[in-house]
Amino acid sequence: xxxxxxxxxxxxxxxxxxxxxxxxxxxxxxxxxxxxxxxxxxxxxxxxxxxxxxxxxxxxxxxxxxxxxxxxxxxxxxxxxxxxxxxxxxxxxxxxxxxxxxxxxxxxxxxxxxxxxxxxxxxxxxxxxxxxxxxxxxxxxxxxxxxxxxxxxxxxxxxxxxxxxxxxxxxxxxxxxxxxxxxxxxxxxxxxxxxxxxxxxxxxxxxxxxxxxxxxxxxxxxxxxxxxxxxxxxxxxxxxxxxxxxxxxxxxxxxxxxxxxxxxxxxxxxxxxxxxxxxxxxxxxxxxxxxxxxxxxxxxxxxxxxxxxxxxxxxxxxxxxxxxxxxxxxxxxxxxxxxxxxxxxxxxxxxxxxxxxxxxxxxxxxxxxxxxxxxxxxxxxxxxxxxxxxxxxxxxxxxxxxxxxxxxxxxxxxxxxxxxxxxxxxxxxxxxxxxxxxxxxxxxxxxxxxxxxxxxxxxxxxxxxxxxx
Amino acid sequence: xxxxxxxxxxxxxxxxxxxxxxxxxxxxxxxxxxxxxxxxxxxxxxxxxxxxxxxxxxxxxxxxxxxxxxxxxxxxxxxxxxxxxxxxxxxxxxxxxxxxxxxxxxxxxxxxxxxxxxxxxxxxxxxxxxxxxxxxxxxxxxxxxxxxxxxxxxxxxxxxxxxxxxxxxxxxxxxxxxxxxxxxxxxxxxxxxxxxxxxxxxxxxxxxxxxxxxxxxxxxxxxxxxxxxxxxxxxxxxxxxxxxxxxxxxxxxxxxxxxxxxxxxxxxxxxxxxxxxxxxxxxxxxxxxxxxxxxxxxxxxxxxxxxxxxxxxxxxxxxxxxxxxxxxxxxxxxxxxxxxxxxxxxxxxxxxxxxxxxxxxxxxxxxxxxxxxxxxxxxxxxxxxxxxxxxxxxxxxxxxxxxxxxxxxxxxxxxxxxxxxxxxxxxxxxxxxxxxxxxxxxxxxxxxxxxxxxxxxxxxxxxxxxxxx
Numbered sequence: 001x002x003x004x005x006x007x008x009x010x011x012x013x014x015x016x017x018x019x020x021x022x023x024x025x026x027x028x029x030x031x032x033x034x035x036x037x038x039x040x041x042x043x044x045x046x047x048x049x050x051x052x053x054x055x056x057x058x059x060x061x062x063x064x065x066x067x068x069x070x071x072x073x074x075x076x077x078x079x080x081x082x083x084x085x086x087x088x089x090x091x092x093x094x095x096x097x098x099x100x101x102x103x104x105x106x107x108x109x110x111x112x113x114x115x116x117x118x119x120x121x122x123x124x125x126x127x128x129x130x131x132x133x134x135x136x137x138x139x140x141x142x143x144x145x146x147x148x149x150x151x152x153x154x155x156x157x158x159x160x161x162x163x164x165x166x167x168x169x170x171x172x173x174x175x176x177x178x179x180x181x182x183x184x185x186x187x188x189x190x191x192x193x194x195x196x197x198x199x200x201x202x203x204x205x206x207x208x209x210x211x212x213x214x215x216x217x218x219x220x221x222x223x224x225x226x227x228x229x230x231x232x233x234x235x236x237x238x239x240x241x242x243x244x245x246x247x248x249x250x251x252x253x254x255x256x257x258x259x260x261x262x263x264x265x266x267x268x269x270x271x272x273x274x275x276x277x278x279x280x281x282x283x284x285x286x287x288x289x290x291x292x293x294x295x296x297x298x299x300x301x302x303x304x305x306x307x308x309x310x311x312x313x314x315x316x317x318x319x320x321x322x323x324x325x326x327x328x329x330x331x332x333x334x335x336x337x338x339x340x341x342x343x344x345x346x347x348x349x350x351x352x353x354x355x356x357x358x359x360x361x362x363x364x365x366x367x368x369x370x371x372x373x374x375x376x377x378x379x380x381x382x383x384x385x386x387x388x389x390x391x392x393x394x395x396x397x398x399x400x401x402x403x404x405x406x407x408x409x410x411x412x413x414x415x416x417x418x419x420x421x422x423x424x425x426x427x428x429x430x431x432x433x434x435x436x437x438x439x440x441x442x443x444x445x446x447x448x449x450x451x452x453x454x455x456x457x458x459x460x461x462x463x464x465x466x467x468x469x
Numbered sequence: 470x471x472x473x474x475x476x477x478x479x480x481x482x483x484x485x486x487x488x489x490x491x492x493x494x495x496x497x498x499x500x501x502x503x504x505x506x507x508x509x510x511x512x513x514x515x516x517x518x519x520x521x522x523x524x525x526x527x528x529x530x531x532x533x534x535x536x537x538x539x540x541x542x543x544x545x546x547x548x549x550x551x552x553x554x555x556x557x558x559x560x561x562x563x564x565x566x567x568x569x570x571x572x573x574x575x576x577x578x579x580x581x582x583x584x585x586x587x588x589x590x591x592x593x594x595x596x597x598x599x600x601x602x603x604x605x606x607x608x609x610x611x612x613x614x615x616x617x618x619x620x621x622x623x624x625x626x627x628x629x630x631x632x633x634x635x636x637x638x639x640x641x642x643x644x645x646x647x648x649x650x651x652x653x654x655x656x657x658x659x660x661x662x663x664x665x666x667x668x669x670x671x672x673x674x675x676x677x678x679x680x681x682x683x684x685x686x687x688x689x690x691x692x693x694x695x696x697x698x699x700x701x702x703x704x705x706x707x708x709x710x711x712x713x714x715x716x717x718x719x720x721x722x723x724x725x726x727x728x729x730x731x732x733x734x735x736x737x738x739x740x741x742x743x744x745x746x747x748x749x750x751x752x753x754x755x756x757x758x759x760x761x762x763x764x765x766x767x768x769x770x771x772x773x774x775x776x777x778x779x780x781x782x783x784x785x786x787x788x789x790x791x792x793x794x795x796x797x798x799x800x801x802x803x804x805x806x807x808x809x810x811x812x813x814x815x816x817x818x819x820x821x822x823x824x825x826x827x828x829x830x831x832x833x834x835x836x837x838x839x840x841x842x843x844x845x846x847x848x849x850x851x852x853x854x855x856x857x858x859x860x861x862x863x864x865x866x867x868x869x870x871x872x873x874x875x876x877x878x879x880x881x882x883x884x885x886x887x888x889x890x891x892x893x894x895x896x897x898x899x900x901x902x903x904x905x906x907x908x909x910x911x912x913x914x915x916x917x918x919x920x921x922x923x924x925x926x927x928x929x930x931x932x933x934x935x936x937x938x
Binding site (some may be wrong): 024025028031034035054055056057063064066175177180181183184187188190191192208211212214215218223228240243244246247248249253264268269272273275277279280282283284286287288289293294295297298301302306307308309310312313316317319320324327330331334335337338339340341342343344345346349350353354357358359360361363364365366367368369370371374375378381382383385386389390393409449453 | 493494495497500501504520523525526532533535537546584646649650652653657659660661677678679681682683684685697700701709712713715716717718720737738740741742744748749751752753755756757758761762763764769770771775777779781782785786788789790792793796800803804806807808809810811813814815818819822823824825826828829830832833835837838839840841844849852854855858859862901918922938
């Protein structure tokens with residue numbers, strides 16, 4: 001009777017039910033098998049293996065195949081694919097896969113989705129295609145999608161579902177339960193809360209289903225609401241929504257318009273996606289990748305990364321410019337050429353540590369104006385202290401190695417100056433970007449390394465030019 | 470009747486109820502006000518403002534104050550603080566705050582928590598304190614905590630709650646609802662699913678509450694289970710758990726032991742925390758910060774960051790070593806000294822782009838053995854193509870600027886070699902670390918920049934030495 005499956009869905013996986021090998025998602029062997037079957041044109045076998053595959057698994061399979069096989073698989077599966085599968089793809093891949101489909105067949109897919117997924121999918125379509133597809137949608141969904149697109153991108157209005165359960169505040173538990181049983185077929189497949197509204201359809205409160213289930217039939221439904229009345233304004237940014245869910249441990253929240261009317265619901269599974277994406281995007285941005293391009297073809301990846309590297313090339317030539325003032329000194333004391341990257345690179349690394357902490361703290365709202373100056377001061381202190389520590393390491397190391405205490409002292413001084421500067425710029429740069437409305441994760445690294453390179457080279461070579469020649 | 474609050478809790482915030490200023494969490498003004506009141510020793514006013522403050526808000530307030538005020542606030546609030554407040558602090562801060570409390574008063578706090586929060590808090594306590602506090606816990610919680618600690622760190626066993634609702638498979642909806650109403654006071658405050666078990670208490674299926682509410686009383690409960698029977702083995706790693714929740718859009722999942730017995734439940738709010746933390750940690754690790762230290766005092770931050778910088782110092786001296794072979798050439802053609810950072814830095818940046826994408830793809834399981842070689846090949850291609858593009862830029866730029874096409878050609882060649890190497894090492898290094906059980910986010914950057922620096926300097930200076938002298 002007990003059917004153990006544990007999130008494993010491919011036929012390959014159910015064989016292996018141990019804890020250790022426990023795997024979420026498709027096994028690599030399964031993906032390889034499908035790839036082979038696609039190459040061999042075994043359409044029947046592919047359909048058989050992939051039929052009834054849950055949407056996330058089908059999406060995983062498609063993205064993990066290479067370009068040619070992807071298209072072939074989608075063709076082979078045709079109507080067998082769960083429509084939700086398409087809501088998992090990013091912009092590039094989605095448009096690539098839908099390229100050869102007619103507006104009508106795409107609309108047929110979108111028609112099967114919940115309103116929030118439908119809006120998400122339509123948003124990611126190329127613009128020229130959007131209107132064509134919206135025209136082919138069912139009347140209700142079409143209205144929902146059109147309205148959804150009027151809300152700002154990445155706002156609650158785009159995330160919310162229009163399907164929810166709301167009851168008047170004067171109902172009892174018994175009446176509510178009777179209503180739910182009678183209306184079962186017209187309700188959303190799954191819901192987590194019942195919302196209470198007043199006669200004007202304004203939000204009154206949220207009742208968790210467990211409260212309804214544990215209450216006697218005669219109890220008035222509005223006595224079961226959560227203590228705290230949390231609502232999400234329809235224009236709230238998705239990051240704010242995510243933070244709200246996290247802080248309040250919400251499962252779903254009512255979305256209200258300016259008049260406090262209940263117009264939708266956001267559920268925690270959409271919020272989980274937002275959290276996962278936003279945190280991952282910051283990592284990519286810090287690394288100089290503004291759009292996730294793991295599944296993009298090489299050509300568009302080259303294009304996307306080229307400009308970031310181009311900017312970096314510009315800043316690298318600032319180094320060249322700075323160093324060129326000291327070529328005379330370098331020619332006389334050529335060991336400076338081999339030592340100068342050390343000071344610059346230590347500054348860059350120390351600055352990157354600070355930057356990572358500050359960018360993360362800005363994203364999690366741990367860093368706000370209440371503790372800005374404390375943070376700047378702390379990072380300046382940390383940089384300076386580490387500068388002094390590495391200064392000592394330098395004096396000892398360079399004196400032993402090059403038998404030149406003066407050179408050691410100069411490196412030490414340059415190290416202290418550069419690590420202090422790194423602490424300062426590692427905080428001030430992202431804070432300034434954030435204050436002026438830019439994304440600190442996106443561009444802070446360029447500015448930072450420019451500062452630490454220039455300060456490092458100027459301090460080291462400048463002191464050397466002054467004291468050693 | 471409609472009480473709008475929207476997640477704002479501090480007295481400062483309810484005044485401002487517009488969409489635009491909508492803020493999750495405490496306002497900075499409120500935090501500053503409290504800081505001032507603490508300095509002025511207005512204990513009564515502080516207690517008044519902070520009484521009944523939800524745990525996440527109280528936790529935010531405490532972490533955002535500086536060290537001295539934190540302790541003072543905790544003292545002032547004493548028993549007014551919601552016990553859950555303490556479950557929001559990281560290891561350092563928690564032990565710091567509890568330093569002056571007796572084992573008994575700490576145990577009193579832990580006694581108020583759910584078993585999962587209790588285990589989480591006890592885990593973060595300094596070891597010498599742990600056993601002392603466990604001794605003072607209530608019998609049931611003590612057993613739960615002691616058992617919880619036997620599961621691997623960061624496993625499902627540590628995340629799960631022992632409080633859940635399970636009913637036998639032969640019950641009807643009517644019987645289940647009657648049971649819930651009768652047992653209301655002994656059930657968990659909030660639950661999202663009802664689990665069905667067989668007579669041996671083995672897991673049979675999960676029933677969403679909305680299914681129960683919409684079903685007639687005569688329906689058998691085990692006909693309402695989710696189609697897919699998802700369970701979490703108690704030893705499953707928390708990252709895997711998070712991925713499972715994300716893929717299946719779960720709200721809560723049954724945790725089972727090796728015999729498939731239902732022993733606990735994991736809820737989505739804990740999973741959200743895991744997702745948020747794991748994604749953020751990768752960003753910090755890539756930046757060379759192994760433990761989030763935003764709220765740590767400067768001295769422990771210096772200590773934590775010193776060793777990463779120390780390793781970087783070692784790799785920086787590899788650069789010095791490499792360059793020192795070419796000092797003769799540099800002395801003859803000193804312009805090389807000012808141009809050599811360009812090739813190295815472009816390699817470092819291109820490699821970091823690749824690295825960020827690959828580390829992220831490993832974390833999200835987008836990159837598996839099924840597409841490893843495709844990824845390596847793609848990144849090598851992307852690196853090479855960008856290398857060629859920047860090679861062209863170099864030839865043109867350097868020839869114009871320095872009137873030296875030979876130097877331009879050498880830079881171009883070095884750029885192509887280094888960017889191709891960056892693409893390769895940006896994928897192979899994190900993959901190798903991951904395969905051998907290391908954390909790719911943690912140490913890949915050091916290895917990568919060492920490779921791109923060495924290749925960059927050797928290619929550029931080597932070619933120059935060969936062709937220009």
